[in-house]
Amino acid sequence: MPHEDGVELxxxxxxxxxxxxxxxxxxxxxxxxxxxxxxxxxPPPRHAEIVxxxxxxxxxxxxxxxxxxxxxxxxxxxxLPSGHMEDHEDVRAAMIRExxxxxxxxxxxxxxRAEAVVQHRGPGEAPRMGWFxxxxxxxxxxxxxxxxxxxxxxxxxxxxxxxxxxxxxCREGLSAWHRGERFxxxxxxxxxxxxxxxxxxxxxxxxxxxxxVRPCRGGSPGPRSPVP
Numbered sequence: 001m002p003h004e005d006g007v008e009l010x011x012x013x014x015x016x017x018x019x020x021x022x023x024x025x026x027x028x029x030x031x032x033x034x035x036x037x038x039x040x041x042x043p044p045p046r047h048a049e050i051v052x053x054x055x056x057x058x059x060x061x062x063x064x065x066x067x068x069x070x071x072x073x074x075x076x077x078x079x080l081p082s083g084h085m086e087d088h089e090d091v092r093a094a095m096i097r098e099x100x101x102x103x104x105x106x107x108x109x110x111x112x113r114a115e116a117v118v119q120h121r122g123p124g125e126a127p128r129m130g131w132f133x134x135x136x137x138x139x140x141x142x143x144x145x146x147x148x149x150x151x152x153x154x155x156x157x158x159x160x161x162x163x164x165x166x167x168x169x170c171r172e173g174l175s176a177w178h179r180g181e182r183f184x185x186x187x188x189x190x191x192x193x194x195x196x197x198x199x200x201x202x203x204x205x206x207x208x209x210x211x212x213v214r215p216c217r218g219g220s221p222g223p224r225s226p227v228p
Contacts, residue, residue: 049119050128053095054082054173056115057103059137062156063174065163066102066145069152074194078157078166080132080174091131102147103154105140116177118204120169120186123194132173168196172204180210 057064065078081102085094092109099105116132137143145154157163159178162171169186176184184204192200 049126051085051091051094052082052128052130053085053091053098054080054130054132054170055095055099055103056080056132056134056174056177057099057105057137057143058134059156061159063159063162064103064137064143064154065157065166066154067152068167069150071150074167076152076165077195078155078163079170082130082170092133095131095133099135099140100146102151103143104146105135105143107135107140111135111139116173116182116184118169118173118176118184118186120173121188122169123188123192124190130169130173132177134177164196164198166196167194168192168201169194171196172201176204176206179206181206181208182211183207 055064064081066081067078068075081099083094083098083102085091086097089097091114092112095112096107096109099107112133112135114131115134118130118132119127120130121127143154145151159174162174168188172184172186176186181204184206186202186204188202192202
């Protein structure tokens with residue numbers, strides 16, 4: 001029986017692993033590492049992905065977007081305030097730091113709500129994992145452009161009328177969240193542009209059904225409508 005690294009464990013080793021309470025994958029990895037040490041070879045590296053965080057700052061039915069500049073990636077396109085998680089951080093701490101660095105907000109952990117997780121592969125890029133958080137306008141202060149060397153401008157945009165000159169990854173994450181899809185895969189081909197293109201951008205694929213919206217007093221709010 002091969003485990004996730006593709007290593008075949010003999011029946012005897014499988015029995016020993018179960019008796020010792022060790023996962024088959026752990027024992028297979030240990031055996032592979034030991035064999036590589038004896039032969040002088042390096043064990044194959046574990047798969048790793050960048051983790052990034054995105055802030056959906058809401059002001060009623062609007063969302064705050066930043067126009068990228070001078071970064072070498074997607075410059076001129078609108079994007080959510082976002083960035084990479086650092087080694088010592090969890091995703092919430094990373095979001096708090098990025099909000100402070102990019103738009104000057106002093107958010108508290110309780111200001112944030114995790115809304116969607118998107119595994120994304122951009123054109124010609126390695127896969128990454130994106131966490132999308134919401135916060136309400138007013139939390140942490142008044143947003144301003146805290147990185148004018150990397151951001152040309154900030155602007156509020158209606159959630160139902162987002163600009164088309166956006167980073168496709170960001171727009172698909174927003175759209176998935178607006179549909180109530182909490183876990184999605186957004187896997188772009190190498191031929192697609194980084195910028196959103198209504199005819200060419202691959203749509204995100206939900207990994208779980210969107211939760212049903214419970215009726216509220218006075219009628220049902222209905223499902224969230226997709227971002228156009």
